[in-house]
Amino acid sequence: MAVPSSSSGEDGPLPPPSPCPICLEPIDQEAYLDRCFHAFCYRCISQWIRYVDSKNIQSMTSIKCPLCKIENFSIVHDFNGKSFRRHYVNQDFEKRHLSDAHDFRMKFYVSQIDHANDMINVEQYWKRRKYFQKNIWIQDWLKREVQTLTQDKDVDIIVHHINGVAETFFRRQQREDNKAMAEQKRTEFRTLLSEAARPFLAGFTERFIDELELFLVSGLNMEAYDRLCLQRMGELSSGEASADDRNV
Incomplete structure (x- = not known):
């Protein structure tokens, strides 16, 4: 897979985006682990979770990030600026849903929102x-x-x-x-x-x-x-x- 060409800035060409830590290719269908926020290809991190789960006797409810080893509970993906999808390590774990207010706040945290300096001094x-x-x-x-x-x-x-x-x-x-x-x-x-x-x-x-x-x-x-x-x-x-x- 070819690496997208980088655009030029005032100080020269910008570095290419970081590759997926698993496949080492440019990230396809960007997905994040919900605690450490490391980014992967959605397919790669999903396969990683399935692989680790297959090595455990009991069904998992969390997964250690392949990079930092922090425990994570879900993959956040398909973010389009207003909404996102979440895939839990164990779908039964989705029963941990807290409230609509909590879901709204998580949606806010994973969105790219500018600082509110124009609204709050x-x-x-x-x-x-x-x-x-x-x-x-x-x-x-x-x-x-x-x-x-x-x-x-x-x-x-x-x-x-x-x-x-x-x-x-x-x-x-x-x-x-x-x-x-x-x-x-x-x-x-x-x-x-x-x-x-x-x-x-x-x-x-x-x-x-x-x-x-x-x-x-x-x-x-x-x-x-x-x-x-x-x-x-x-x-x-x-x-x-x-x-x-x-x-x-």
């Missing part, structure tokens, strides 16, 4: 120290997001850990006469939260941190933030959240 949040205004929905939001990305209901310990890191950071900002620049504080916050979340969220970590920051900055409740996400996906006309949607 992140810089002002840090410059004006608006992080002192506690978001009363953060615990519930964190629980839903972590459940979505781990496909597991029992995430209280993970949520407690991530939320604890965030609260410790904000309490320290209140105690200290911290004259650090807003961008420095933002970078420190994102670094600390990334380190806290990465062991559990793996390849979804950076996207999760983006969403966590945007949710905090927005001051919206979960329903209003979901409507904002629908706007970002182009599935809802633009409009501002009502006052009832924000922290009070």
Whole structure:
């Protein structure tokens, strides 16, 4: 199979896309494992799962990524910008379906959505120290997001850990006469939260941190933030959240 010719940029030809780690050919029908987010040909990773399953006496409910060995529960594929399909390692495992809201959030995480800087002013949040205004929905939001990305209901310990890191950071900002620049504080916050979340969220970590920051900055409740996400996906006309949607 011929490698597609690369286009030229200002600094010379762009490197060709990474090949499928299994067949070493250009990826055909791109598919991702749901935890580590490594990409493969859909046919290749499906065959890999069937091969590994054939070597096990008991039916599997998860598969270790051939590259990083992280446990994954499903293959995400056929993403067209608005929807995707999911093939579970064991189709009986699909009973782990949590809710339509969780499915929507997973759809959002695997989509290529631009950052919402045109809708939410992140810089002002840090410059004006608006992080002192506690978001009363953060615990519930964190629980839903972590459940979505781990496909597991029992995430209280993970949520407690991530939320604890965030609260410790904000309490320290209140105690200290911290004259650090807003961008420095933002970078420190994102670094600390990334380190806290990465062991559990793996390849979804950076996207999760983006969403966590945007949710905090927005001051919206979960329903209003979901409507904002629908706007970002182009599935809802633009409009501002009502006052009832924000922290009070």
